Amino acid sequence: xxxxxxxxxxxxxxxxxxxxxxxxxxxxxxxxxxxxxxxxxxxxxxxxxxxxxxxxxxxxxxxxxxxxxxxxxxxxxxxxxxxxxxxxxxxxxxxxxxxxxxxxx
Amino acid sequence: xxxxxxxxxxxxxxxxxxxxxxxxxxxxxxxxxxxxxxxxxxxxxxxxxxxxxxxxxxxxxxxxxxxxxxxxxxxxxxxxxxxxxxxxxxxxxxxxxxxxxxxxx
Numbered sequence: 001x002x003x004x005x006x007x008x009x010x011x012x013x014x015x016x017x018x019x020x021x022x023x024x025x026x027x028x029x030x031x032x033x034x035x036x037x038x039x040x041x042x043x044x045x046x047x048x049x050x051x052x053x054x055x056x057x058x059x060x061x062x063x064x065x066x067x068x069x070x071x072x073x074x075x076x077x078x079x080x081x082x083x084x085x086x087x088x089x090x091x092x093x094x095x096x097x098x099x100x101x102x103x104x105x
Numbered sequence: 106x107x108x109x110x111x112x113x114x115x116x117x118x119x120x121x122x123x124x125x126x127x128x129x130x131x132x133x134x135x136x137x138x139x140x141x142x143x144x145x146x147x148x149x150x151x152x153x154x155x156x157x158x159x160x161x162x163x164x165x166x167x168x169x170x171x172x173x174x175x176x177x178x179x180x181x182x183x184x185x186x187x188x189x190x191x192x193x194x195x196x197x198x199x200x201x202x203x204x205x206x207x208x209x210x
Binding site for chain 2: 002003004005006007008009010011012013015018019020022024026027036038040057058095097099
């Protein structure tokens with residue numbers, strides 16, 4: 001069972017889209033930050049500040065990355081990277097459990 | 106901003122009721138366990154193994170505790186305790202952010 005040790009967790013959730021997307025913020029000893037999130041089925045657009053690496057732990061969804069015209073399908077597990085200061089779209093088909101890593105450059 | 110330091114977080118979510126109730130498991134240095142969870146609107150029945158203290162950080166819901174005939178309304182923040190090996194019912198009216206503490210006796 002994968003777990004992160006010696007981390008700090010913010011107790012209050014981050015809520016988006018009426019709670020259909022929620023996450024918890026985790027800060028590591030080196031100061032880097034990740035969120036652990038859940039997305040319920042729906043269509044969403046997100047904007048990034050920092051670069052983000054999205055790791056899908058379980059779920060089914062389509063992703064449209066900035067500057068691309070083709071949607072990418074993820075079924076089960078997968079990963080994609082979103083540049084800083086950009087927007088991306090998701091079509092979530094089944095409950096999706098993700099890890100988002102924020103990369104300061 | 107309330108946070109927990111020096112904890113271990115399980116990366117995979119706990120999913121219930123088609124993802125309408127989800128939580129993340131956090132283990133403290135002394136071995137005690139809490140979950141940080143989100144409940145979307147709906148009606149749910151849960152069973153306990155250990156005694157549970159449910160702290161509502163934000164939300165609106167009604168609770169029917171075991172052995173009681175009157176529902177208890179929580180709006181905003183609140184807390185209730187559920188005995189070990191029992192069942193309780195919830196009517197969640199708006200997105201609810203909770204902390205559940207598991208008390209081994």
